[in-house]
Amino acid sequence: LRWLGIFSSEKITPRGNPLDTICATLEQKMQYDEGERDLVMLQHKFEIELRDGTRQTRLSTLCEYGSTEPGGYSAMAKLVGIPCAVAVKQVLDGTLAEKGVLAPMNSKINDPLIKELKKYGIACKEETLA
DSSP states (O other): OTTTTTTOOOOOOOOOSSHHHHHHHHHTOOOOOOOOEEEEEEEEEEEEEEESOEEEEEEEEEEEOOOTTTTTTOHHHHHHHHHHHHHHHHHHHTOOOOOOOOOOHHHHHHHHHHHHHHTTTTOOOOEEEE
């Protein structure tokens, strides 16, 4: 809160409401400096017991850095926008023909999406630890 300037005597320009005022302050304080970029990292850890009773741990890791180029995409923008666009395209072209609200645990949904996302450099690294 101190870093944000909540306790500062420095004048601020009020925006429409307190939330907008804090957001404007955050926008100023949290801009990337030249050469900085964002990082998105997602990791799922699965503890699995196989039919024969043996156990193993599997990791699925996604790591994406944003662009350092002016006007380049942040990692967050890339990892939100591209999967959404790919899914919409596949619904429109009939690749994804299932109807309704669907859990993404079906190979009819996952396989075409994963295949297309790899073309954009978006993929999880899969590891079996033991």
